[in-house]
Amino acid sequence: MKLVPVTAHLHDVSLAPLTEADRKEMQAAAADLALFRYWPRDMAADKWNQNFDWMLQEQAAGRWLLHTVRAGNGQILGQTCYLAIRPEHKGLEIGGTWYVASAHGTQVNPACKLALLDNAFACGAERVELKTDARNARSRAAILKLGASFEGIFRRHLLLPDGQWRDTAWFSILREEWPNVKAGLEARLSAM
Template identity: 35%
Template structure:
């Protein structure tokens, strides 16, 4: 088990390593925003959900979390490809159902928990890769203090066949102020 894989808690937000008992609750949460999946690399909506979960479980270099808000599963987030030798990890694969977005502060709490924990585990750089069309996510990572470091042009084909551009953001441990502005 990776040191990154643990329960993380901040007030009403709790991250638990994704387990079998979370799957149907996650399926229901993913179904609450059918339109958002158009800008995700994979779809977790309807008939695509089971395949996405199979692919997630086949990928061994991700640390997946169920996101709970006030005890209710509202989404997921992941550490992607932790590189302990270079002290770099990506945070991504985040989905939060509509009712828990925005003023609820769930995304900010998730990211603060994951960033704090990654830095405590010895990582010194965190990366975020965001579809160039996803302006909400770009704004969220900028608010955390991450710097836009460039855009990878036409680097990923999404589940719809769209060839996306990916905005790269980086956050260094020396720059981290807790993401509170």
């Protein structure tokens, strides 16, 4: 599996690899800290540059492939990423996703996931994981709506910045499931 970043435009949503040039616009879009309630990193404004630098370092090291998500008019809507990339096992995770509140419940997430999943399987992935804080009902519902299979809860999986433990809900899509999942996503997007 040789994973490559996604550059795509579909359903009035664009994905492109994250670059240094996105820093200030991303920071402005990420100002609503409620977006990061369940995140394992402290995304407070005073830590934004430190977090952005860390993301670029992870990308440079090949551990993450981060994508900026924009509306058709160029406005930044959020980010979504490939991470936990395991070429030797032909697996990866899609995560590190956040969107501005106005993008919730729209075509943005299914369009992004369609592009990322299609690329991952085209690059040779056998398994794509999606994870979220077990308390994050909206995210869990969105992942299931994509067509992913729920695999269970990893208890005390991550220690959060506020000192609480995160139980993590795990989901996956396998290569042989992808054609049906893809058809479902395409039908869903066509109906929007």
